[in-house]
Amino acid sequence: MTGVGSGSRRRGEIGVLLCLLLLGLFLSPGWRTFAAFPRHLRVFEGEVEEVLFGLPLRLHVLVDRPGVKVNGAMAGQSLGAIDGRQGFRLAAAQAGSYRLRFSLLGLLPVRELVLEVIPGLEVVPGGQSIGILLRPSGVLVLGHRPLETPGGRRVVPGRDAGIVPGDLIVGMNGRPVACEQDLLSRVDEAADQGTPVRIEVTRDGRTLVLLVDPGYDRNTGRHSLGLQLRDGAAGVGTLSFYHPTSRIFTALGHVVTESGAGRPADTSQGRIVEATVARIRQGRRGHPGEKVGELRPEAGTILGSIDRNTPFGIVGKLERMPAGHAAPFPSMPLALAHQVHPGRASMLTVLDGRTVETFEVEIVRVDARQRQPSPKGITLRVTDRRLLERSGGIVQGMSGSPIVQGGR
Template sequence: MKDRKKVYRRCLILATIFSLIFTIIYSSNQYINLYIPDEIKLMEGRIENFDFNINMPLEAKITSEKQGVVSVNESNVPQDQINISLNESFTIQSNEVNEMTANVKLFGIIPIKEVKVDVIPQTEIIPAGLTVGVIVSTEGVMVLGTGEVKGDDGISYEPATGILKSGDYITKADNNTIQSKEELVEYINEKGDGEINFTIKRDGQEQNVNITPIESNGSYKLGIWVRDDTQGIGTVTYVDPISKTFGALGHGITDADTKQLINILEGDLLETKITSITKGQKGFPGEISGMIINDSKNKLGTVSKNTEYGIFGDVEETIYNYIEKEPLAIGLKHEVEVGPAIIKSCVDDTIREYQIEITKVFLGNNDVNKGMIIEVVDENLIDKTNGIVQGMSGSPIVQNDKIIGAVTHVFVQDSTKGYGTFIENMLNASNQ
């Protein structure tokens, strides 16, 4: 009996120890993932300073594709494997474009995560801050929802229910390309009550479905609500003077009804005349209202890509009439500091600089648009807008003479505060 109690106690102690070790490792992993990103970028030839401010015995073993091109703490390291303590500040430099891998371990033993380290060429871009109109056409016709059709026989039908769903894109009807609502309606009426084979895109995958239209009040209907374009006002974050490309908004264009990222076929950046500003109030985000001048003479660029990190495309020469031409170096994630910064915004038909404070930085945050929390402290901007309003998304954030990110969201309960995304996220998305 006594032996059984001893065995039981030993098992209980061991279970407690293992449970404690598991809890420590799990908590450590969660904490580390918040502050150490999955991917780090370095600028070729530039000494990069790191201080993760983590009071834990973490070690990173960096493996480089190229030997003899990396220095740590300004000392050359000829080996292809470099050991760095992450609970102390350090510098690292690579003299060539390079790819490295950092294996992070707790106590130098327990694997925590693998970090991809890319060395990229030095790049300079122009922080724009220009308010523009954006008009985009969808790739095909976007389905918003399905419903009933009352036929001429008095019976209610739901011809598309269970076949189409919100967020689908109708791209073809019987192999005929569909690019607008008008083309879709015209083809359905031409076909009459015959079955139609539709090519649709759902979650990025192409598939075919069959639907038979219902005759109702002299025309034929599928019982769906659709959209083929959208427009709004936002801010251009940057212009690349070498490639003549731009990035804007800092977040993607989503459909107001489905909340899904819109698949775009094409789009335009257009000059906008600001007509009014609704100030942000607690619980009610403000907004910039303006008149989009949809004229070829006022075209500033062409939109070719809509991503979670913003919209991207090519600029027209006319855009340089509105923005400064002096480029700035890119500030990478690890260079962003808690403290003062500026945003460039156009809330009164003139691009101006406004003072903000970066209050928190989340290097390991997987939320694509929320890498930092910012607070507007500039009394001039607070007087005009009460802080951040809709239409300012994309306003570039500059710190230490480097462009580091873009404004993306406003806090609904406090319009002086909001989120920003890192500029390197936008540049990654533009190149994919």
């Protein structure tokens, strides 16, 4: 009985010891490095990427087709052995997909890596403020909004003149209407002269001209047509970068949504236009600040067309660059996700007028666990005193401002 009990205790002690050894292994820096070893890696043609394995193992490497260099040496399909503690350098001269298998003694599989090699890509950083128009022109009538006259009567001038929800207001007094603010300002000007206005609308493919007598709304202190309107302007954002040859651009950094609906907006007729930052409204607790921008939607200020509306921003093609404000950086390589790291960086954006300025920021966190593209993969902290004093930090309208780190 004593021998059996002693043997059971010994086996229990050995089991505890093995558990502690395994726990120590899993908590070791080498194991954490091994656990973070990528299963998919994207690199540019000709660039060298250093990869850490983390464990003290002699690994054999097999690649499914020639073209990959490991530690500067290129062979056939067998690339020999590497020291897992020291890591290794990967490079490929030609674009394509390569599958690398790592094993012990060439027999026991340890890891598999898909290396995707893509052509090198250089882009020009932006930082310029742009206006986003979902429609090239016109103001959509969503409904009627009664106004209260100085005498206390509730009237709806637009409805009484025959304007109905769904009409697109495209002109007033013979001139095109670009956006809601344009229409409201001109209604005020005409009403001051005491004359009705001729409103041009499109409805079911037809163009109608309706005569409207604006009313004075004592609640707002201005003249109105009594209409609930929405124009094609989706606001002010920032140009991220563009390709100098194809002129393909990206901007904004997030999807454009329908006002009040939360769903992605239809940008099939979308345009980007010149915009000027008039002032910065600083944020306070619970209320984010914003750039107060002025859009210039006239025909001569169109900068380009929008082709796609994605979770990472809008993509399109430039017709011309914004006038009078070039970004302070020349073209540079685009950074891949794994090339971004915590540390100092620069942000390009506009705080006044059209001048692109460079501000210091710090990347404080990069989501290393992220395996799929995400618009929120990094966390920034503003360190530039000038930016903090003028805006209080990141504000609405800075979305899409390019971040430059390490020449990328």
